[in-house]
Amino acid sequence: MDTIDQLLSLAELRMQTRDVRGWRQQAPRFLHQLRDLPVEEGHLLSQRLLAQYPLQEEADEEVLLLLAQINTFHPGVLVPLLPMLVARQQFSPGHLYLGAGEGMCQRILELLHAPSQGHWGQLLQALAWIGTKAVQAQFSTFRLHPPAWRTELFVPPENYSQDAGWELTADGRRRDLYFSTCYELIPIDQANSSQIAAEPTMGQEHCAWCQRPLQRVLDLDLRDPRCRWITAEGERLCLTVCARCSFYATTYLDITLGGEAHWSPLNGEMPALLHQIPDDGDVVKLPAPLGLGKARSTPFEAVGRFLLDEPGTSQLGGHPEWIQDAFYPQCPACQQTMSFLGQIAFEDWEEDGEGVFYLFLCLSCKKAATHYQQT
Incomplete structure (x- = not known):
């Protein structure tokens, strides 16, 4: 059994049997193998995980959490899958978008400005994890000119940057907090x-x-x-x-x-x-x-x-x-x-x-x- 098969077998404890105790015991092994996985195999692992567990409403959260975890070990590995996730309006957890490029950044910014959009918080979290200069510029604009939907949020839009571990400085630059x-x-x-x-x-x-x-x-x-x-x-x-x-x-x-x-x-x-x-x-x-x-x-x-x-x-x-x-x-x-x-x-x-x-x-x-x- 190769490494990807082993990882998928371990993920089954989480996805199918719901054996939390067994999963907690095996999680260190899962994480160790994930850490050592080459980036190109990370692409294959994420694709096979989705093929084995297609996104369905009752199981979306579990699949997305595991996909996001693959991305925390290999930032950007999910880039080929992000257009599909955007099409399905899957923006959470935000670290799914860690390592996404400028093209995906612009797509989410477009959605943020769509008049019928309602996923404000999730879109802001995804943008925070992308964290590029375009995101910094948009968050800086929100700080000076709060959007009309600001009242639907618990905190100002620019404060969502802290979900991804950074903040805007007084001059609109990014300062990492980790x-x-x-x-x-x-x-x-x-x-x-x-x-x-x-x-x-x-x-x-x-x-x-x-x-x-x-x-x-x-x-x-x-x-x-x-x-x-x-x-x-x-x-x-x-x-x-x-x-x-x-x-x-x-x-x-x-x-x-x-x-x-x-x-x-x-x-x-x-x-x-x-x-x-x-x-x-x-x-x-x-x-x-x-x-x-x-x-x-x-x-x-x-x-x-x-x-x-x-x-x-x-x-x-x-x-x-x-x-x-x-x-x-x-x-x-x-x-x-x-x-x-x-x-x-x-x-x-x-x-x-x-x-x-x-x-x-x-x-x-x-x-x-x-x-x-x-x-």
Whole structure:
């Protein structure tokens, strides 16, 4: 059985038997083979997947999610199929259109301006993932001159760029909010890392809201060549959370590149929501920080895994996989949107864990932030 046949056989667990447990067990194998698949075979895999599972309303989502996943490992591999998807008005998930060319960009822009169009949000997501200069120009125009259908959206049209991990600068240029380098984060005893497998530090630093000790969720040796893309300065980068408050509010840290992480006074007063949540005083001990695993072939490998019930989304760098809506906090010092540094999925910490901590960085201000999402 060749690699494509093996991948299709594994996909059958998802598409036909609906064996979620079996799929989760086999997903690492599926993703490993997908990563090693040559681009030309990626074209063939996507074509054979569609031939085996033709698009039908009751199964469209599953097929499209798998097609989009192929595209995150080999951006642009779906280009030959995109005209058919457009004809069927299939624009979601938006990363189906990652790597699409200018011709497809212009076609979707034409649809966006069609008077009878109603898929505004999906079209904007698809355009955001294409992300070319033409898209940037259109989003910049929307910022200056909102379209009549702006009232049908929850956020301004130009803000859809954040779904694809970028934003418009003040002068209308693209600024990426993620790092192109990406490594898996895995249990420290499985990692080839300079980290020490130890209990999380609960030292002198405390949450100013509830007085619980702050605990490490990330501990990086910046001298490790695999971390040099973060910064060429410093020796260590640590991020901490409050095991109560950080689950309910975005929290900010003042950091040093010597491994210190302090609760930032810019967090301000405790949010009203936390005053409404009973506090039993217990201190939950978080597991030890994860360590660096293998490099991912693209920064987008984790995108879409949540809806496909796939484990292993914890990573350093790369593009986030959001459980809820995309959320990039503003640096509390300079007000610039913070860059995504990585994410830690609790299921990679503990077998029955749920939810994800998203980690952000503003190096110029020496600020970090953590944000939690769950279903």
